[in-house]
Amino acid sequence: MKENLKKPITPKTLDQHIEEQCAKSPEFKRAFEEETARLELGYKIYRLRKMRKLSQKQLARKIHTSQQMISRIEGMGNICISLRTLAKVAAALKARLSVDLIPEA
DSSP states (O other), X not given: OOOOOOOOOOOOOHHHHHHHHHHHOHHHHHHHHHHHHHHHHHHHHHHHHHHTTOOHHXXXXXXXXXXXXXXXXXXXXXXXXXXXXXXXXXXXXXXXXXXXXXXXX
């Protein structure tokens, strides 16, 4: 009897999978880039806050908001944050806020 031998599936890396999905779908690529930018911004805020040796609660007091809001900003999970709030965060963290528009190719 002949066994049905299948070629083993080689797992892809996450980067390979993302590249393939971006190539297949412009919508996926746009959503991925937006989410990446949002997460990077949240992480930058977190790092600056740590560098300034501030707790979330201390930063919240400086910009007149709650600790929970700072947590959401740093996590950037499903949150819309205004430029005004970003400017307050930047000022409280002694940072310069830069907003840029980059044309698509």
